[in-house]
Amino acid sequence: MSQSPFGSLIGSLFGNREPLPSQLNIALISQYAPLIQTRPTSGRSAGPSFLRLIARGLAFRGHSVTIITGESMGGAAAVREADGVRIVSIAPSRASRLRSQAHQPRFQDLVRSKFLELHRENPFHIVHALDSSALRVGMIKRDHGFAMAYDVQATRMADLFAIMGMGQETLGSILGTGFSVGWKFLSTYFSHDRQLLSTADGVFVASPRERISLERYYLYPDAKIHTVPYGIEIGALKELTELPTEGNQPWLKIPESVHVAVTVSDMNETGEMVSLLRAFEQVAIRKPNSRLIVIGDGPRFKDIEFEALMLALGSKVIFTGDLSHADQVHAISRADIFVNLSARTSGFEPSLLEAMAQKKVVIGSEMSPISAMIEHGLEGFLVRPADVSEIRDLLLAVFEKRVPTEQIGEAASAKINALFDPEKMVVETLRAYRSIIAATGRYRRTA
Secondary structure, eight states: OOOOHHHHHHHHHTTOSEEOOSSOEEEEEESSOOOOOSOOSSSOOOOOHHHHHHHHHHHHTTOEEEEEESSOOSSSOSEEEETTEEEEEOTHHHHHHHOSGGGHHHHHHHHHHHHHHHHHHSOOSEEEESSGGGHHHHTTHHHHTOEEEEEGGGSSHHHHHHHHHTOOSSHHHHHHHHHHHHHHHHHHIIIIIHHHHHTOSEEEESSHHHHHHHHHTSOOOGGGEEEOOOOOOHHHHHHHHHSOOOTTOGGGGSOTTSEEEEEEOOOSOSHHHHHHHHHHHHHHHHOTTEEEEEEOOOTTHHHHHHHHHHTTOTTTEEEEESOOHHHHHHHHHTOSEEEEOOOOOSSOOHHHHHHHHTTOEEEEETTSGGGGTOOBTTTBEEEOTTOHHHHHHHHHHHHTTOSOHHHHHHHHHHHHHHHOOHHHHHHHHHHHHHHHHHHTTSEEOOO
16 A cells, blocks of 8 residues: 555654665766866866866765766767766757857756656766756756755856956946846846756855855855865876977967966956956066967957957967867966956866966956965965956066065965865765755665
């Protein structure tokens, strides 16, 4: 005889639940996640390295890990296995055409369809979505009995930090920025974030600022927020620096006597890059033997390139486009100073961490999660992205050796090595997964 709903409720209340499984079946979903690869022979690698670290570390401990992504694997195969992790690409040719904002719901349908196919084969215990591409997966969690966790990047919180970072310290700018932030919050919360957070059993953040914002402004319960400071794989970074780079890369032609600043941008917005270009214009006037290397590509590439041309920086700024991870690491190694002013990221921007690990002087946004790690003037510098004069002064100070660059670089490297222990990251992530699964009430906690 089947148990009545009342009997099921009583059983749940008094502990008639399955024990939390010792080995989990985990799905990681990310629209743009670069894929885990076996050791490359060409020096090409995939980030973000925390995804590789976490997935591989979980698999090493005996858990089943599947990455579902719309990123192409560069071949016809839709499924690949590397380091014990199954990687499933969602019809790459179709997905690549659907990843624009206008077609986001259709891409979410592809994600849900592929997820359900895999879930029927072997039910997942938890889904960890790195962005909002898994929203429609979260909406069916109760029907299919899995826990749902999101990275805070799945919300639009980073857009608010980006707006705040572009504000000026004038009354008009403060009022305008306040209005823009308020309007952006209301529009994104009611059109997107409220629904997404309602499907979340837990949310991952990387910094105290994100945690406080999520609790205070999004009214999300603190007990369901998990702080895991994802970082980079130091050992893999050292291996990449030892690999040869392509002989025709533009930064290889820059003489050693030339001062070099390097930046990485997704080029989804122009604000931070325009500030950096305007600051570098003033630097180039005083230091003609200086260059700015801009790594990255994106929808606003032409606008940013046009701004550089309008500032007469054509011969001073080198746009490399997208680079392999290995070549990006090599380009950063050529820098006297590394700049990344973006706040539109969850966790710590990998390129900033890699620059710090290489003992470079870095400039980051005071609105980004990196502000929780860097003490201004000791391990790097923090600026408001709109503050052109401060960015200019810092670039000149580094080029003119008016700051202790070696001391700052050593402190930055020491901070990275102390904070980002791979074992600790995996352990903390796994602990959070178990807490999220147990909090759903479907399982009882085990020792």
